[in-house]
Amino acid sequence: MNKPIRYAIVGTDSRAGMYIQALLKDHRDGNELVAYCDLNQARMDATNRHWSAKLGTAPIPSYLPTDFARMLREQRVDTVIVTSVDRTHHRYIIDAMENGCDAISEKPLTTDAEKCQQVLDAVERTGRKLRVTFNYRYTPLASLVKRLLMQGVIGKPLSVHFEWLLDTNHGADYFRRWHRDRANGGGLMVHKATHHFDIINWWLGSRPETVFGLGGLRFYGRENAESRGVTSFYERATGSPAAANDPFALHLDRNEWNRAMYLEAEKHDGYLRDQSVFGNGISIEDDMALAVRYESGATMSYHLTAYSPWEGYRIAINGDQGRLELDKVDSAWCQGPEDPAMTRLLAEHEAIDAAPSERLTVRPHWGRPRAIAIPSGEGDHGGGDARLLQDLFVGGSADPLGRAANHIDGAWSILTGIAANRSFATGAAVRTRDLVRFRDAAPAQPVQLLRAAAARS
Ligand SMILES: NC(=O)c1ccc[n+]([C@@H]2O[C@H](COP(=O)([O-])OP(=O)(O)OC[C@H]3O[C@@H](n4cnc5c(N)ncnc54)[C@H](O)[C@@H]3O)[C@@H](O)[C@H]2O)c1
Structure with missing residues (x-):
């Protein structure tokens, strides 16, 4: 053995x-x-x-x-x-x-x-x-999209429209934690969007070539709160009277795990896990828009919003033989103290449940749209975690979709975000080839040329 x-x-x-x-x-x-x-x-x-x-x-x-x-x-x-x-x-x-x-x-x-x-x-x-x-590569949903693209259901991908929404629970957490300092995580363009940019690199079988971006802190941070008329502030939530009714506050003393991992541990490293999302010192963006050109010639318009009422994403890929659309809701809304005036206003207009649904649609040129059955992805991160762990710690299965990612994939996945950060700062488009040198990188395999592998999988 x-x-x-x-x-x-x-x-x-x-x-x-x-x-x-x-x-x-x-x-x-x-x-x-x-x-x-x-x-x-x-x-x-x-x-x-x-x-x-x-x-x-x-x-x-x-x-x-x-x-x-x-x-x-x-x-x-x-x-x-x-x-x-x-x-x-x-x-x-x-x-x-x-x-x-x-x-x-x-x-x-x-x-x-x-x-x-x-x-x-x-x-x-x-x-x-x-x-x-x-x-994310290991989620049944992302794997299915990869397989569909490899089978050529929309032909050669020419452009992508990608919107990712982080809600006021999950998205806000990046502004309480170490992520709020760009030095720790490279901002959400690197820390979070590395997932999204990797998925697009992998789906298209291509690499980002040029990136132009506009990003800013529009919602979180003290100045934004002040401009909305907020007058009561605190630096950390735990023990702060000003945080008592703040739906954005995290009270570390109300949960055993948080007490042990953070409150009782903070004397060793000074790390405060419960900082105000409307405090000072946030150096990352919460709203980011990009235009990206890929080596394959495809383009992408991308938007990441970290203060949304719901969490999930909307993606559309236009190919030379059709279009694929994917909408996914991870969390339909965040429960909290809705403004009574807003409740009254919306009651006048409300007709149907506005919660967006999950759907994957392929629209071929000259054919009727097909709703694609969405595979169930039970477990954390859409079922991706369990499948990833199986691959890492058991292995031995064929990988026809190429889900296992190495250092080259890891590097390309962050280069879109690193280029975006540079573009935010300079106002200019940034070429990823000017950022790092790859010595042993094999050329990317455009997804539409991988039909044979898809047929076997
Ligand atoms: N793939 C995913 O879906 C996913 C989800 C969550 C987190 N992550 C990644 O996992 C990593 C950890 O994130 P997390 O949410 O667990 O953060 P966390 O804050 O919960 O944990 C970070 C740990 O790193 C330790 N640490 C800080 N500085 C260190 C140092 N110099 N040397 C050694 N340890 C140090 C901290 O004490 C803490 O225990 C991040 O890189 C994050 O991007 C990935």
Whole structure:
């Protein structure tokens, strides 16, 4: 029997949970979780208590970042899983590979062009493997769209229209947490939209060539609230009387997990998880519009809004033989204190339930539109997480859709956002080829040329 693969996880909070459960329970055959590394010892201790209580497993040895190399040696780590704050990904990926380990990195691969180049160079220098875990590729819905495009249902994709909405629950959270500082996550163009840009690169079988963008902070932040007439402010919600009735406030003392992971851990690193979304110091955008041209010649208009009343997306792909439309609702509305004047006003007009529906439609040229059956995607992230974990920790299945993403895919997925950030700052269009150098990149395979593989899948 093969020896189990020995894993360490760096960054032991929210996202790490998915990997911890997989390695300690669902996929423990052939895999072993041997170490944690995190900046915050209290957070690692709380993580250990949580999983020991939940699964009855022994605590995992924990190390601070200064002992990362010692951890790799002492625990004979084969693969490092990076689930820490985005700005630290490159450092752990590179250190892991320099020490003879493979790496699995959460998205985004990293946050800027310089760090991206360092990661690409390190992969070449060390010859180690790097996987970037794009769970959206593994959702049955995204996989179906890829298959339809590979089968040529709309012919050659010529243009994409893509709108992603983050609601005032989930979207707002990026403005309470570390993401609010551009230095930590590269803004939502990198941190969040890396998913979207990866999906488009993968669906089209192409790469972004030129990006022009306009972005700004239009809703969150103190100045925007002031301009809407708000006069009561606070810096953090927990314990603040001004936050008592704010639907945007997160009170860390009202939930055991938040108390252990943040309130009791903050003395170690000063991290405040409950900052006001209308506070000072936000350096990222909440409203971003892009025009992108791809190497295949296709173009994309893209919009990301982080203060929407509902969460989900609308995508349309125009091909030379038809059009594919996909609407998906992840959360139809956010419950909170609706303004009574608005309730009265809308009552006068309301006719039907305005909640948008889920639908995937193919409209061939010269043919009637076809509603496509949407496969069920149970579990987190539209069913993507479970399928991703199966691929990572069990593997062995054919991958005709090419869902497994490597360092090259990871890099291309962030280059649209990095170019967008540069375009926001300069007002000019940015060419991605001017951002990093790829030495070993195979040419992209345009999706419409992959029919044979699709037919086999
Ligand atoms: N694929 C997905 O759908 C998905 C979903 C959520 C998060 N993520 C990714 O997972 C990563 C973690 O996100 P999260 O939501 O769990 O964040 P989090 O804030 O919950 O956890 C981040 C952890 O990193 C630790 N950390 C901070 N600085 C560190 C350092 N210098 N060295 C080591 N550890 C450090 C923190 O103490 C914390 O435990 C991010 O890169 C994020 O993009 C991916």
